[in-house]
Amino acid sequence: MSLYELLRGPLLWLAFGVFIGGMIVRVVLFFQLSTKKDKPIYRFFSWKWLWLSIFHWIVPLNETAKKNPITTAVGFIFHFCLLVTPLFLLAHGVLWYESWEISWWSLPETVADYMTLITIGCGIFLALRRILLPYVRVVTTTADYVLLGVTLAPFVTGYLAYHQYFDYYTVLILHMFFGELMLVVIPFTKLSHFIMFFFSRAVTGMEFGRRRAPSW
Amino acid sequence: MAEETAFDPKKFKEAVEEKTNARLKMWLEICAHCGLCADTCHFYLANDKDPKMIPAVKGKRVLEAFKKKDKIDEEFLEDFYWTVYGDCTMCRRCTMFCPFGIDIATITSTGRGLCVSQGKVPENLVKTIESYYKHGNQMEVSEEDWIDTLQWMEEELQEELPGATIPIDKKGANLLYTVNAREPKFYPMDISQAAMVFYLAGEDWTMSSKGWDDTNLAMFAGDLKAASYISQLVRDAAEELEVKRVAITE
Ligand code: HEM
Numbered sequence: 001m002s003l004y005e006l007l008r009g010p011l012l013w014l015a016f017g018v019f020i021g022g023m024i025v026r027v028v029l030f031f032q033l034s035t036k037k038d039k040p041i042y043r044f045f046s047w048k049w050l051w052l053s054i055f056h057w058i059v060p061l062n063e064t065a066k067k068n069p070i071t072t073a074v075g076f077i078f079h080f081c082l083l084v085t086p087l088f089l090l091a092h093g094v095l096w097y098e099s100w101e102i103s104w105w106s107l108p109e110t111v112a113d114y115m116t117l118i119t120i121g122c123g124i125f126l127a128l129r130r131i132l133l134p135y136v137r138v139v140t141t142t143a144d145y146v147l148l149g150v151t152l153a154p155f156v157t158g159y160l161a162y163h164q165y166f167d168y169y170t171v172l173i174l175h176m177f178f179g180e181l182m183l184v185v186i187p188f189t190k191l192s193h194f195i196m197f198f199f200s201r202a203v204t205g206m207e208f209g210r211r212r213a214p215s216w
Numbered sequence: 217m218a219e220e221t222a223f224d225p226k227k228f229k230e231a232v233e234e235k236t237n238a239r240l241k242m243w244l245e246i247c248a249h250c251g252l253c254a255d256t257c258h259f260y261l262a263n264d265k266d267p268k269m270i271p272a273v274k275g276k277r278v279l280e281a282f283k284k285k286d287k288i289d290e291e292f293l294e295d296f297y298w299t300v301y302g303d304c305t306m307c308r309r310c311t312m313f314c315p316f317g318i319d320i321a322t323i324t325s326t327g328r329g330l331c332v333s334q335g336k337v338p339e340n341l342v343k344t345i346e347s348y349y350k351h352g353n354q355m356e357v358s359e360e361d362w363i364d365t366l367q368w369m370e371e372e373l374q375e376e377l378p379g380a381t382i383p384i385d386k387k388g389a390n391l392l393y394t395v396n397a398r399e400p401k402f403y404p405m406d407i408s409q410a411a412m413v414f415y416l417a418g419e420d421w422t423m424s425s426k427g428w429d430d431t432n433l434a435m436f437a438g439d440l441k442a443a444s445y446i447s448q449l450v451r452d453a454a455e456e457l458e459v460k461r462v463a464i465t466e
């Protein structure tokens with residue numbers, strides 16, 4: 001089996017398995033532990049505050065967004081492109097079709113290409129923020145840089161592959177490797193905020209909500 | 217000033233295990249280290265924007281303590297103690313500005329709870345908590361003094377408003393009125409003034425001879441055992457007197 005086939009086949013399965021399985025385990029563990037040791041969540045459970053809290057921070061519609069408009073905008077665009085580009089990328093769609101004969105709407109290639117650049121640009125902004133602002137630097141760990149790198153690597157290599165810079169085959173191998181690496185690390189690192197964001201916002205929204213104090 | 221006690225890694229580890237819960241675990245992991253909480257904390261603003269004062273740093277300190285578990289040493293503990301007591305008032309302001317709503321105040325409180333396991337609690341707080349256990353209130357007011365104060369205030373009240381009373385242990389009253397123990401100790405007039413309002417409003421109310429202090433300073437030590445003991449005192453009083461509501465005035 002060639003390296004390509006390995007990354008396109010079993011390792012891809014493995015990566016998706018670890019990503020999805022890992023996140024399910026995280027959620028199950030949260031419920032298991034919280035029903036035992038986080039009674040206030042359930043005693044003061046409220047769908048209303050749960051949704052309001054999530055809504056105001058996804059949109060974003062909160063004081064922090066007003067106070068830090070640039071960082072918020074960059075963060076928002078970064079995440080938007082991060083989720084939308086790979087999901088609606090034509091090249092990825094083709095691969096899904098090859099494997100499963102499923103297909104869905106995809107972005108025009110030039111748009112996706114620009115979105116890739118924008119994601120990388122936002123990532124660089126976030127990295128610079130870490131380096132330049134003393135109050136961000138103080139909490140930054142090596143892991144933060146590594147994770148930002150792991151998040152951006154599929155975009156950088158995807159971009160290089162699309163434009164066929166360097167040796168296409170090597171770049172593609174790297175692209176697949178980094179894409180899979182990113183998926184695999186999500187459940188085990190702060191990137192798990194991808195799901196836990198909703199839980200954390202819900203918990204805090206309800207905790208403040210029961211005191212009639214919106215947490216946004 | 218911290219109470220000097222022998223350092224006990226085993227108890228520390230037990231405290232860590234007892235205090236680990238799903239919210240704490242989640243928060244300590246997902247903090248993006250984005251620093252958006254920085255200028256929402258008065259400690260940061262009041263210390264010339266010292267980066268070490270941003271809320272996320274305090275969260276990180278507690279995470280270190282959790283990770284180290286039984287591998288902490290006295291030096292770490294001393295430093296940790298000053299972080300959780302000296303750098304955070306547990307006001308929860310930063311929580312309202314964190315994109316994830318990470319509750320640094322609760323995290324700090326948990327950190328203080330870890331210090332409790334080592335007997336590291338500010339001296340005055342220790343005395344106060346002892347007073348709750350001994351007298352049921354934070355100010356070492358004995359039951360006798362309490363009743364005396366209430367009767368004395370009732371007399372003063374009646375000079376102004378004949379017929380007004382300060383009922384004690386009246387079963388089945390609508391409202392149980394609780395106070396801060398500072399009131400009988402330093403500002404007893406507050407009680408007669410409340411009584412005046414109740415009298416004029418025609419409220420069916422009562423004071424209790426036990427479980428009447430509604431403050432809970434054990435919360436500030438993250439000492440949940442003591443804190444729930446204290447809340448239980450008021451609850452027991454309410455149940456024994458079969459009142460419908462409890463007014464908490466603090
Ligand atoms: C619904 C899903 C998600 C939500 C609500 C969310 C929310 C957030 C928030 C609130 C922050 C901190 C503030 C900011 O820098 O904007 C953040 C940071 C970050 N997120 Fe997400 N996120 C999500 C999904 C993801 C995914 C899927 C990834 C990548 C795999 C990711 C990677 C990152 C990274 C790397 C940072 C840190 C940026 C930095 O270094 O400053 N996020 N996210």
Ligand code: HEM
Pocket residue numbers: 008012082085086089091092095112113114116117154155158159160161162163175176177178179180182183
């Ligand atoms: C692991 C399985 C993956 C495979 C097999 C794969 C495969 C590909 C292929 C074949 C291309 C097109 C290259 C070309 O046009 O010749 C591509 C582009 C791209 N991929 Fe992936 N990919 C994977 C994972 C990911 C992940 C996880 C992300 C991001 C989170 C990602 C982001 C991108 C982007 C942004 C581009 C397009 C760059 C551009 O058009 O400028 N890929 N990928």
Ligand code: SF4
Pocket residue numbers: 139246247248249250251252253254271272275313314315316317318
């Ligand atoms: S506590 Fe919240 S606002 Fe502060 S660094 Fe962590 S994620 Fe960002």
Ligand code: SF4
Pocket residue numbers: 256257258259270271274303304305306307308309310311320321324
């Ligand atoms: S809870 Fe603590 S860290 Fe947060 S703003 Fe208040 S004092 Fe600062």
